Amino acid sequence: MSTLTMAKALNAGLRRALANDPKVLLAGEDIGALGGVFRITEGLQAEFGRDRVVDTPLAESGIVGTAVGLALGGYKPVVEIQFDGFVYPAFDQIVSQVSRLHFRSHGRLSVPMVVRIPYGGGIGAIEHHSESPEAYFAHTPGLKVVTCANPSDAYWMIQQAIADPDPVIFFEPKRRYHDKGEVDVDASAAPDSLYQARIARHGTDATLLTYGPMVRTCLDAAAAAEAEGRSLEVIDLRSLSPIDDATVFASVRRTGRVVVVHEAARTLGMGAELAARIQAECFYELQAPVLRVTGYDLPYPPSRTEHSFLPDLDRVLDAVDQSLAH
């Protein structure tokens, strides 16, 4: 057991994957000598060489497109997109090729690729560096989409994503990169499944459904609510596609009230999908409509307004009040 930041935990997870499987290779912009702009790959090129930790030309479509070919050639590429806002040049490769080769080949081919994307706001950045594009990918059949919320999950989930035979879009909440947590690297500590949600906090009055950077926000909100005598359950989805319906529905059935929280814009975000599934499956157990606390339907705004744009503890508790008032 050791205490690591999420950044260091990801680094350790990648190191272990490289050490365990000679077919694993990393590719991306500035991931070599620099160790990536967030230092997630720090030291890995020195340790594993330039053939396995590759500084690529500056072209995201090229990075993902060549990773498709490497995957077809028997490798397991783990590519880094430098920031959320720069995945779009690779969008065609991801949604038209990566996601579909298994289907197009009648199951003969698979693309065991991981696309790592630092995502989300709250770091005071300029444009294109604070986006939450997860819904585009979760909307695409053939892609698995996951996101970690703490160092232990970061360490294990990245390894499980690499081991998965299907392509996985791996979202890393960049504003939580420096959060510390306990990481048990013993194989027995690995979570059962990459695609299982986690009850981050047990509660009885309402369920906060969230993931990635907002897990901590929701845990803080639940702690604050406790002081007011309210017991909130916090579910960390971990996987956005597929969604662990069983864990979600079970919680909703216990509490009868749900607030979905994410940074991404509201319209057709994860909250919309979750609300639809919950009302279809748990209609008679619901005490209140499913509410959403999300980013507004705006392009990510100038950073000095991001505190107003991003869901925070107060907005979450405000929604809980509304839910409980029903």
Place this chain on the structure above:
Amino acid sequence: MGVALPEAVAAELATSADDHLIQLLTPSGELVADEQFHYTGSDQDLVEDLRTMLLTRAIDTEGTALQRKGELGLWVQSLGQEAAQIGSARAFGSNDLIVPSYRELGVYLALGLDPLEFLGTFRGTAMVDWPTGPANLHLPSFVIGTQTLHAVGMAMALQRDGRVGNPNPDDNGAVVVYFGDGATSQGDVNEAFVFAAAANAPVVFFCQNNQWAISEPTTVQTPVPLYRRASGFGFPGVRVDGNDVLAVRAVTEWALERARSGAGPVLIEAFTYRMGAHTTSDDPTKYRSADEVAEWKAKDPIDRLRTYLLAKGLIDDAWLDGVAAEAATQAERLRTGCVQLVEPDLADSFDLVYTDTPEHLHRQRAEFEAYEASFEVNA
């Protein structure tokens, strides 16, 4: 890995000595002649160039300082690239359109843009806008390479407006677009080359090869000098000493005149050096040697021009003191102006998404305002 190239091919591909670097002013400040390119400006122009370069460097330094003090979220330095930026800007004609990337402080200052107009982007008080800036200056782009396609489209519009190839040069215009060495790998940039060639568009691709794309040296992007890429697309490419303001101006004037006349695109590779970090978030000691930086320091664009102008008696110490004082005043104006930039209100963003705001955004704005107001009542 792999099989060695046949010698002839290898020799052809290598960065060879005969990759002619167009130069009119040497690093030691001496004029040299080039067969094809000649400086067309006056002595007074050069004095003005030095002044703008010195002011650019001072404002750039202040930008870095403001970031260090926490007043800016980020600053993108132009340090070392002043000649490439200001020399090229001196070639602009009144009908030309300018499409920057994100590192073009020198271009902005040469065009007379108030530096406070772009500070908001880096302070986080604004997106990108030049409310009072020159009308022919497009907004910067932060997605690498994307703007090159826009520039080609703007050039295609000039063609349709009959602004190319007219007998009177005053009726003609062209587009200049800035991008980096790293950007040349993007699909967008290569498609821009294809479209420009296909349309014979009046566009000048101005690539500042500052040797680095964050931590990646240019060799990660290309085994051949970048300017040579142009010929494969079907238009000329030239490599100019990007730290030589005279040569940059001469080459850009030629390329722009050519484009305006209807002869089509040109790729200019301005061979320069990013003297500073990629941005204030970067630590270049992780990936490049102090020796390399020192080698380029000896080719500094400001030093050589100052040496030349002092030797020619076109400036003296008093003149330099005067510019230093002017720079200090401008830096002070930036410092005070920065902290006085109007704090933005998210409420104002809802009406900016569409020209005609749809109902759901009116609702979200109302929801946001009610929420904010609830704190005032409680307070």
